Amino acid sequence: MEYSTFGRHVAVDTWGVDFDLLNNAEFLQAQMVEAAEACGATVLSVQSKQFEPQGATVLVLLSESHLSIHTYPERGFAALDCYTCGETVDPQLAIDYMMSVLKPTTIHAKKLVRGLGELQVVDPEFKHVELVKS
DSSP states (O other): OOOOOOEEEEEEEEESOOHHHHTOHHHHHHHHHHHHHHTTOOEEEEEEEEOSSSOEEEEEEESSEEEEEEEEGGGTEEEEEEEEESSSOOHHHHHHHHHHHHOOSEEEEEEEEESSSSOEEEOOOOOSOOOOBO
16 A cells, blocks of 8 residues: 655744633643544644743644644734645644634734645635734
8 A cells, every 4th residue: 555645734823812812721722622623633642731921832643743832822922833644634624723713813824735745835725714814
């Protein structure tokens, strides 16, 4: 059996997110698991850390790779990324889900197409999310 090395990696910087959403590792963990399931990924494990005085990191290990968020609530900023291998799980769906939860005012995003040779960088299209992109 031959396996494909194809994968997609979506990285997003979000701004203008509510402090309380970004400063709650437990809430973010639950939402990240929902996001992974929304894109059809298989969750293997979850790690989260609530920082003091503020901030959180959540890492969702997927059979297909990973979904992560690191937050700076005092700046209204969160960095998210989702990488999935193969054709069947679309990381953009997980990111779209998280954008609908976080409701940032501004996003900066790129999608890398990986595993086909030279990396391809594209601007992702967000579905079901009303955002100001810049």
